[in-house]
Amino acid sequence: MFLKNKFFSPYMIILxxxxxxxxxxxxxxxxxxxxxxxxxxxLIDGFFIATSAVCVTGLSSIDIASIYNPFGQxxxxxxxxLGGLGVITFTSVIIILISKKIGYYTKKVVQEDINIxxxxxxxxxVTKVIFAVILIEFIGAIILFFEFIKKFSFLKAVYYSFxxxxxxxxxxxxxxxxxxxxxxxxxxxxxITIPVLIFLGGIGFSTILNCYNVFRKKExxxxxxxxxxxxxxxxxxxxxTIAIFILxxxxxxxxxxLPLFQKLGAAFFQSVTTRTAGFNTVSISGLKISxxxxxxxxxxxxxxxxxxxxxxxxxxxxxxVLGTWATLKNRNIIEYNKRSVSWRIYNKAIAILFISLIYxxxxxxxxxxxxxxxxxxxxxxxxxxxxxxxxxSRDLTPNLTSxxxxxxxxxxxxxxxxxLTIALAxxxxxxxxxxxxxxxxxxxxx
Numbered sequence: 001m002f003l004k005n006k007f008f009s010p011y012m013i014i015l016x017x018x019x020x021x022x023x024x025x026x027x028x029x030x031x032x033x034x035x036x037x038x039x040x041x042x043l044i045d046g047f048f049i050a051t052s053a054v055c056v057t058g059l060s061s062i063d064i065a066s067i068y069n070p071f072g073q074x075x076x077x078x079x080x081x082l083g084g085l086g087v088i089t090f091t092s093v094i095i096i097l098i099s100k101k102i103g104y105y106t107k108k109v110v111q112e113d114i115n116i117x118x119x120x121x122x123x124x125x126v127t128k129v130i131f132a133v134i135l136i137e138f139i140g141a142i143i144l145f146f147e148f149i150k151k152f153s154f155l156k157a158v159y160y161s162f163x164x165x166x167x168x169x170x171x172x173x174x175x176x177x178x179x180x181x182x183x184x185x186x187x188x189x190x191x192i193t194i195p196v197l198i199f200l201g202g203i204g205f206s207t208i209l210n211c212y213n214v215f216r217k218k219e220x221x222x223x224x225x226x227x228x229x230x231x232x233x234x235x236x237x238x239x240x241t242i243a244i245f246i247l248x249x250x251x252x253x254x255x256x257x258l259p260l261f262q263k264l265g266a267a268f269f270q271s272v273t274t275r276t277a278g279f280n281t282v283s284i285s286g287l288k289i290s291x292x293x294x295x296x297x298x299x300x301x302x303x304x305x306x307x308x309x310x311x312x313x314x315x316x317x318x319x320x321v322l323g324t325w326a327t328l329k330n331r332n333i334i335e336y337n338k339r340s341v342s343w344r345i346y347n348k349a350i351a352i353l354f355i356s357l358i359y360x361x362x363x364x365x366x367x368x369x370x371x372x373x374x375x376x377x378x379x380x381x382x383x384x385x386x387x388x389x390x391x392x393s394r395d396l397t398p399n400l401t402s403x404x405x406x407x408x409x410x411x412x413x414x415x416x417x418x419x420l421t422i423a424l425a426x427x428x429x430x431x432x433x434x435x436x437x438x439x440x441x442x443x444x445x446x
Contacts, residue, residue: 015417018054018083022413025050025079034072041067044402051409053079055416056308058173058278058391059382061398061405065178070159076174077163083416084170084201084308085133129205132212133169140165140197147189168197171308173278173391185258185281191265194279195272199237202276202303203229224337225315229304232314236298240271243294253286274298276309278391285394292377292394299388300356302415310389310415312356319349355419360387363411370404382408387415 028034030046041049041062048061053076064076141161148157160176167174175181184190200208207226213219245267248254255263266281273279275298287295302311319334323346326334334341360383367379378394385392386408397408414422 015413015422018413018417021079021082022047022050022054025054025075028075029068029072034069034075035067036069039067042402044405048405048409049076050079051412052391053172053174054083055310055389055412056080056083056170056172057310057386057389057412057416058167059386059393059397059408059412060174060391061400063178063398064174065176073163073176077166080170080172080174081166084166084172085130125209128209132205132208136197136200137162137165137169140169140193143189143193147184147187164194165197168194168277168279169201169308171198171201171276171278171303171389173273175279180280182281182283185266186262188265191269191281194277195269198272198277198279199233201308203233204304204306206306207304224339224341225305227337228315228318232318233304236275236301236314237268237271240274240294240298241268244270244291247288247291247294248282251286251288254282254291271298274390274392275301275311275388276303276307276390278385280392284392287394289377292381295392296381296384299384299390299392300360302388302390310387310412312352316349316352319346320353322346323349352419356387359414359419360384360411363387363407366407367400367404370401370407383411386411389415 026043026047026049028046029049030041030043032040035041045061048059049064051057052059064073068076141158144165145157145161148160151157152160163174163176166172173180177183181190181194204225206223207229210219210223210226214222241264245255245263248256248267249263250256255266258266269279269281274295300311301317302313303309304314305316319341322336322341323334323343334343334346363383364376364380367374367383368376371379374396378396381392381394382396382400384390389412397405400408
């Protein structure tokens, strides 16, 4: 099914599949058939929204709630679902339904697409992933329905429930309201359901299935990846909630005027959504500088591996912390969960961190050249929001030049697919075994 030759590695297939779907979606979202009467969408904005949907980012250069008609919104929803699951994964399910099996090369591509470490029983794994996604999104939609039915007709409430449930689980951050979810800042259902969906979508498919299998006693224990991703995710949510609550406590532009309980709810909601999703119930442009900088750090870390989110990933962050701690303690091994972790994996984590920092720094530098009259913090915020496939904005994206929007389009691709995956896709070199042992040399550092 997928082309197999030396020019099309699994990494290249993944990159091309996302690009193909984005191009098709970009054209569809630029056509008059997708927009409301009297409205129009520039080609660059159509591609921007399509990229944002496929890369489950949520950054918008236009107001999708007022510009796109139901058909255009449906295209966006399909792109979000494809991007959240992975285009290759979704295609593989179609193959399984038709032929009941997939070839080894396709298995390798799917393995890279959903970031698992084996091709064994991958058909069964992919089927379970799809089932879990549909089930979680369906349950989320049912719960959200009880909030939307208060304001809309039955059919519209159903439509809004499914759209926002899918958008939340896929960590897309798209909302069918011009102010995102700001109008629901007092809603208990929204402030609990949306973060739970975001958290489940952001911890990774393998983590969800591993937890389910342990619960059903089909597996003996939680994997080290599962434990690390869950612990880091919970830690970041708690730290974020406390920090936002303290930093924004008296800020009238955000949560300053809310009652105490609603301040905690808003801080919790924003802490969860900031790392991966991009929904907001407070004014992002009204945040203090310190809070905005904290958001940039959270967006850079992002979600967990094999999830619907971007960033360098929680496990990468956790592994770097563990490796640094082992170095400071002068230990020869990295330990976690009573297991040793290879220094080779640590080196890969450092490579991801280094590539990501260099790439995002270059993007911020380019935007400072292209947008000379803009605030540096605002430009950096947009870049890291795109890289983390978050979608939060300080009201800057719609006012950027076409070239700046293109920079963010590329950044959303890099953040969703992964900087290392893209580097491997564009590289023609293969891993070689080193048969030659060369003399060691010490280099002074620090």
